[in-house]
Amino acid sequence: MKIVVCIKQVPATHDAKIDPETKRIIREGIKAILNPFDNYALEEGIQLRDQFGGEVIAISMGPQKAENSLREAISVGVDRAILLSDRAFGGSDTWATSYVLAKAIKKIGNVDLVICGKQAIDGDTAQVGPGIAAHLDWLQATYVMAVDEISSSSIRVKRMHEDGYDVCEIPFPAVITVVKDINIPRVPSLKGVLASKKYKIPVWKPDDIDADKSKIGLDGSPTRVVKTQPPPFRHASTKKIEGTPNDCARSLLKELRMRSII
Amino acid sequence: MKVFTDNEKKEYRNIWVVAEVLSGEIQPVTHELIGAARTLADVRKSEVWVVVMGSGIEKTSELLFSYGADVAIIVDNPSLFGFIDETETKIMKRLIKKYKPEIVICGATTRGRSLIPRIAVMNYSGLTADCTGLSIDSDNGDLLQTRPAFGGNIMATIRSSNHRPQMATVRPRVMKSPEPDPSRTGRMIKEKMIPGDSTKTKNIIDIFHNTETAVNLADAQIIISGGRGMKGPEGFKLLKQFAKRVGGAAVGASRAAVDSGWIPYAHQVGQTGQTVQTKVYIACGISGQIQHLVGMQSCDLIIAIDKNSDTPMMQIADIAVVGDLFEIIPEVIKEIANL
Numbered sequence: 001m002k003i004v005v006c007i008k009q010v011p012a013t014h015d016a017k018i019d020p021e022t023k024r025i026i027r028e029g030i031k032a033i034l035n036p037f038d039n040y041a042l043e044e045g046i047q048l049r050d051q052f053g054g055e056v057i058a059i060s061m062g063p064q065k066a067e068n069s070l071r072e073a074i075s076v077g078v079d080r081a082i083l084l085s086d087r088a089f090g091g092s093d094t095w096a097t098s099y100v101l102a103k104a105i106k107k108i109g110n111v112d113l114v115i116c117g118k119q120a121i122d123g124d125t126a127q128v129g130p131g132i133a134a135h136l137d138w139l140q141a142t143y144v145m146a147v148d149e150i151s152s153s154s155i156r157v158k159r160m161h162e163d164g165y166d167v168c169e170i171p172f173p174a175v176i177t178v179v180k181d182i183n184i185p186r187v188p189s190l191k192g193v194l195a196s197k198k199y200k201i202p203v204w205k206p207d208d209i210d211a212d213k214s215k216i217g218l219d220g221s222p223t224r225v226v227k228t229q230p231p232p233f234r235h236a237s238t239k240k241i242e243g244t245p246n247d248c249a250r251s252l253l254k255e256l257r258m259r260s261i262i
Numbered sequence: 263m264k265v266f267t268d269n270e271k272k273e274y275r276n277i278w279v280v281a282e283v284l285s286g287e288i289q290p291v292t293h294e295l296i297g298a299a300r301t302l303a304d305v306r307k308s309e310v311w312v313v314v315m316g317s318g319i320e321k322t323s324e325l326l327f328s329y330g331a332d333v334a335i336i337v338d339n340p341s342l343f344g345f346i347d348e349t350e351t352k353i354m355k356r357l358i359k360k361y362k363p364e365i366v367i368c369g370a371t372t373r374g375r376s377l378i379p380r381i382a383v384m385n386y387s388g389l390t391a392d393c394t395g396l397s398i399d400s401d402n403g404d405l406l407q408t409r410p411a412f413g414g415n416i417m418a419t420i421r422s423s424n425h426r427p428q429m430a431t432v433r434p435r436v437m438k439s440p441e442p443d444p445s446r447t448g449r450m451i452k453e454k455m456i457p458g459d460s461t462k463t464k465n466i467i468d469i470f471h472n473t474e475t476a477v478n479l480a481d482a483q484i485i486i487s488g489g490r491g492m493k494g495p496e497g498f499k500l501l502k503q504f505a506k507r508v509g510g511a512a513v514g515a516s517r518a519a520v521d522s523g524w525i526p527y528a529h530q531v532g533q534t535g536q537t538v539q540t541k542v543y544i545a546c547g548i549s550g551q552i553q554h555l556v557g558m559q560s561c562d563l564i565i566a567i568d569k570n571s572d573t574p575m576m577q578i579a580d581i582a583v584v585g586d587l588f589e590i591i592p593e594v595i596k597e598i599a600n601l
């Protein structure tokens with residue numbers, strides 16, 4: 001079994017700032033972390049490999065420093081890691097990002113299963129996973145909360161929905177995106193950390209994955225951010241309620257009734 | 263990327279809504295989106311079309327016109343009972359090719375967020391996730407899409423002017439549902455666009471409703487949420503009682519409570535949980551770490567109950583109730599019964 005896990009390095013959310021000129025996220029000097037959801041994707045990939053044999057490969061598209069996230073992946077036990085980095089990839093939206101990742105997956109070859117996190121905490125779109133599946137024309141299952149069974153030719157998963165869940169079986173090759181319910185990610189072992197330090201991460205450029213240059217980066221992206229602004233100001237004229245528990249309860253209910261909430 | 267010329271763009275008309283169907287019923291988010299689409303279509307002097315894919319859906323589709331739809335495209339087939347992303351994508355791809363919509367919008371539900379990105383990639387369409395505002399350029403039909411990113415810390419306005427259709431998802435309860443007008447009528451188009459048997463397809467084995475995981479936080483009007491201050495699973499039983507009394511309330515949780523195993527992950531609000539935008543959010547024993555705040559700070563009314571009045575949550579709350587929640591909540595439950 002050959003599994004690819006897509007991971008993204010993201011700015012720690014509350015530090016995020018936007019460059020007013022370019023409308024891009026200012027990534028310089030900001031703490032970068034592995035997208036929290038991708039820890040679950042990595043753990044699932046590792047568990048499935050341990051159970052079924054084969055190989056699990058982590059890939060990431062991003063600037064050179066995204067290699068830190070790939071090292072984290074090595075430290076928890078993936079077999080290989082590949083960085084997709086080039087100026088030409090910069091400015092990619094979800095269409096172009098999923099195109100690049102799909103091309104890399106094709107280049108890796110004979111991949112049975114691709115695992116993505118549910119969404120990245122910077123863009124918050126959840127579009128890249130299904131996007132990869134579409135570019136590859138593979139089947140997909142999103143919001144996967146459990147893998148029930150896996151064979152050499154298919155996987156059986158539980159998909160979380162607003163109104164419950166369903167169980168479906170999808171033949172390989174396939175793409176799944178996973179939610180936090182699916183597992184408890186391991187912490188890296190000392191041996192893993194040492195291995196990750198020594199690991200030499202190959203860097204792939206557009207030509208390495210036969211990418212059509214008109215489909216990557218800003219030029220290949222159908223969306224454009226035209227403006228960014230702070231969210232509507234939340235005025236905090238807090239009304240304090242104090243007193244005995246019963247006073248509190250009555251005052252609170254009065255407020256709720258005044259607003260026709262109950 | 264091929265950039266559409268103005269003439270090519272002109273071939274694309276009308277605003278489409280992809281209906282959210284659960285167990286054969288069209289969901290409220292669809293009506294909300296028809297309302298939003300109506301406003302856009304009126305600016306463009308075009309029509310609102312709704313695509314309904316499912317099994318046994320003709321009856322539920324008749325109501326769409328009263329909410330403001332002009333045309334309903336019905337693809338009714340038993341094979342569309344469960345959610346098969348790939349089949350629905352193929353159908354949408356053919357419908358788009360046949361009818362050329364200017365804009366396609368869909369609910370940002372688990373289904374919508376799985377289906378639409380797939381369709382967008384196949385069409386080379388730009389797709390903007392989780393929009394909170396949509397407006398349209400009356401001259402050229404370019405859609406201006408506003409959405410929160412970075413956990414609500416930034417609002418971005420996004421355009422996808424080079425291609426048609428333009429696509430966007432919108433979360434439930436962000437747009438206002440129009441009042442239905444039973445006298446309104448429209449056209450129904452029945453399409454038989456079931457893709458031929460492909461050997462490789464997803465096989466849906468089972469569907470479970472109303473289980474422990476069925477927490478529709480996105481759809482709730484009121485969320486009563488608990489954190490570490492709830493002390494244990496017993497505390498969440500109290501919140502469930504509270505929620506039942508309030509009517510229409512869902513129970514949420516902070517990451518700390520979920521990680522302690524007091525309540526399943528499906529209830530988690532925040533950066534790694536769900537982002538919610540309800541009318542009322544009642545935070546009980548939640549200190550308000552930034553990762554939690556970003557998931558709920560755009561709720562209309564925030565109420566916090568905490569014995570410590572200095573927490574970030576108590577600071578941003580509209581109403582801060584200071585005291586022991588294990589004493590206050592039972593009193594609230596009791597007093598509601600007396601109303």
Ligand SMILES: Cc1cc2nc3c(=O)[nH]c(=O)nc-3n(C[C@H](O)[C@H](O)[C@H](O)COP(=O)(O)OP(=O)(O)OC[C@H]3O[C@@H](n4cnc5c(N)ncnc54)[C@H](O)[C@@H]3O)c2cc1C
Binds near residue numbers: 225389
């Ligand atoms: C607030 C906000 C909301 C958005 N919402 C959406 C949305 O709903 N749908 C959508 O499709 N797009 C969305 N986007 C993306 C948007 O369309 C553009 O892609 C965006 O303008 C690019 O900004 P960025 O900061 O991500 O760019 P960049 O910093 O250029 O990053 C783009 C990607 O390129 C990679 N990259 C950057 N520099 C390099 C380098 N030197 N070498 C290799 N790789 C590199 C990064 O891994 C990153 O994933 C959003 C962007 C923002 C800022």
Ligand SMILES: Nc1ncnc2c1ncn2[C@@H]1O[C@H](COP(=O)(O)O)[C@@H](O)[C@H]1O
Binds near residue numbers: 035061120123124
């Ligand atoms: N630049 C990237 N490199 C690798 N994986 C990515 C990248 N962007 C997104 N992903 C994957 O796609 C998932 C969803 O991201 P998004 O669609 O941006 O919310 C993430 O959890 C990752 O698994």
